[in-house]
Amino acid sequence: MTAIVWLRHDLRLADNPALRAAAESGAVVPVYIWDPEGDGDWSPGGASKWWWHHGLTSLDKSLRDLGSRLVVRQGRSGEILESLAKETEAESIHWNRRYEPAAIKRDSAIKESFKSRGIEVQSHNGSLLFEPWEVSTKSDAPYKVFSPFWRSCLEKESQRSPLARPQQLDGPEHWPEGDSIDSLQLEPQLDWADEFPRWWDPSEKGAQKELERFIEEAAATYKSGRNRMDVDGSSRLSPYLHFGAISPHQVWHAIDQLKPSNGTVKASYETYLSEIGWREFAHHLLYHFPHTTGNALRSEFDDFPWEPSKNELEAWQQGRTGVPLVDAAMRQLWRTGWMHNRARMVVASFLTKNLLIAWQEGAAWFWDTLVDADLANNTLGWQWTAGCGADAAPYFRIFNPVSQSEKHDPKGDYIRRWVPELEKLDTPDLFKPWEASNDALERAGVNLGETYPEPLVDLSETRKRALAAYDDMRGK
Ligand SMILES: Cc1cc2nc3c(=O)[nH]c(=O)nc-3n(C[C@H](O)[C@H](O)[C@H](O)COP(=O)(O)OP(=O)(O)OC[C@H]3O[C@@H](n4cnc5c(N)ncnc54)[C@H](O)[C@@H]3O)c2cc1C
Structure with a gap:
């Protein structure tokens, strides 16, 4: 059996539920589709495109180390998945969910269309600790205030452990053709982003290094250090979390494993996890109030x-x-x-x-x-x-x-x-x-x-x- 895994904001091999599920069903075809129109009014900006270029290059390399590869195509996601499913005779398609209004609309339409043709589509949670629909007030409404939202999250079951990185990935007998990452022309033409590589390594390894740096140097003093603009007091994990080079489960688990030496350190760890909570809250709001990308909630x-x-x-x-x-x-x-x-x-x-x-x-x-x-x-x-x-x-x-x-x-x-x-x-x-x-x-x-x-x-x-x-x- 062959399964397609459609990679998007999950540029990692470890703790990737969609990749894991695809690998369990047999040969895997990892796919990335450059489809800016599918993001509606919010197609990636210049700095994001720079990250996509390097993040995809690094992911392709990691897949090749496992005997696999990233099949890159550009165009409308639904049409490309359809032709890839035909070319590879795939019996299932897996992806990790996205929560932006345009992506939800597009992904739902793709799911319906494959379902009606008997191809199994499975979406997974690879980006959030809590699905936006899993958390609600006593009157079953979405939260609009952070503290009760986060309290309600913390009352839920403890977090699952991160999934291991696959040791090998079987591929199809015949790989479908793909475009080169360079042909997507994502790197800025101007010299604007020349300095970015000094600050960022957009790879899964880069994310782990940043997490290790944070744990060694800043996590214990995060509560006060996070406010200082003149020091590296925060984790700088935001782009890695956004592109999925690291998952919130991996971050949660790494912090949860630490044994705080005193109450101040414990408070710092809790404050850090609550910032991850703000990320959850933001996704909760976006899901329930999609009009807020352009209009005020109030x-x-x-x-x-x-x-x-x-x-x-x-x-x-x-x-x-x-x-x-x-x-x-x-x-x-x-x-x-x-x-x-x-x-x-x-x-x-x-x-x-x-x-x-x-x-x-x-x-x-x-x-x-x-x-x-x-x-x-x-x-x-x-x-x-x-x-x-x-x-x-x-x-x-x-x-x-x-x-x-x-x-x-x-x-x-x-x-x-x-x-x-x-x-x-x-x-x-x-x-x-x-x-x-x-x-x-x-x-x-x-x-x-x-x-x-x-x-x-x-x-x-x-x-x-x-x-x-x-x-x-x-x-x-
Ligand atoms: C006007 C404005 C615009 C912002 N735009 C973005 C954005 O486009 N992307 C983005 O990731 N963050 C955004 N933030 C939130 C926050 O500034 C960044 O997440 C944070 O500075 C990233 O640095 P860090 O990874 O070192 O954060 P840390 O302090 O180490 O926090 C860890 C993680 O928690 C999450 N987080 C922290 N603070 C917030 C917050 N206030 N809201 C939501 N999640 C949070 C991020 O994923 C972050 O990586 C914005 C904040 C403001 C005030």
Whole structure:
């Protein structure tokens, strides 16, 4: 018997339920289909494409080490699966589920079409600890608040152990033809992503290394370290989780195995697992409220008086707002394809509140430039910060980039790293160069308006304007 395993956001051999099930039924044909149209409005952005290119190359190599290979094709997923099923005489098709609205619609149609022709289709859970439909409130409704959602998850059975990596994979007698990964042309044409390989190894091994680094260096102090932008205090596993180079079960299990030496360390492990819980919550929300990718969960925000400005949006995107923490974060994003979580909250608050630019604009930029761009997490993150989503920060909580720098980048190392033209400014001038004396600016070689921009907006004035806009919306 031959089974097709359709690989998508599960670029790994270990703990891969779809691959395991396919292998149990006989010969396996691992398939990847480049089908950006099938993702509807959310086809992969530039940074994601870079990751796909390298992630697929590495997966193909791992499969070849087991005597198998990755059959790559491009086009409409349903049509390609249909012809592959004919070519290989496959009797079953397996995949791990996706939760984005367009993928659910497409996958359901494919399932129905194969079922009606007598080919078995099995979907599996390879990406989440809890299926979105398995968790509900006492009145059988989806959760909109994180704490009770996570409590309810934790009350469920303990997590399964991760599945072992297959030792060998039998292939079909005749392999179907495939396209080369290069022919998909996923790598950016510009030199934009040249630095990415310094920061990321998009392979299953790369994910395990990142997890080991986190456990050795940062997990025990995660509760406080996660907020520091100047240190590597978090796991940096987000792109690996998004592309499935590691599964949440593997992460959960690795942390669960650790024996905390004291209460503080235990609290750090629990906090870390609850962040994995936020990822679960984001998928729960996306599944139950699919319209939130473009519209606020709190519908009153549809009338919010945003003030679009192309110039201000571009200054934010390019990291030249004149507010050092915001610029540092936006440049970190551009150079590495990733941004620290606290920095994400600060730049999202600055865009939606100080600049009054709609959260959808920020979400779209993140979608294109983040290597971990994830429809569930990105939608939740933006709506949370803009105050219009589930369990959101109240709208009037406006992050002050200056006090956020003082608290979470106290020596200014994060800003100096990404905004080198301010390197020589002493703290606290570094956090707010517009208040520095002429002498201090001159000593540091900073000429505001020339070597570094004047602030795009006045933080305190725009804070008041945002609160007035909020009152205006509530008045309607
Ligand atoms: C405006 C905004 C946009 C965001 N967009 C994305 C996105 O597109 N993709 C993405 O993966 N995360 C997104 N996040 C959430 C969070 O910033 C990142 O997951 C985190 O910074 C990734 O770094 P890490 O792996 O070191 O996280 P860690 O602190 O080590 O956390 C471990 C894992 O938990 C999950 N996680 C952590 N925080 C959150 C959260 N708030 N919501 C959902 N899951 C979380 C991630 O999978 C992460 O890898 C966004 C947050 C904001 C405020």
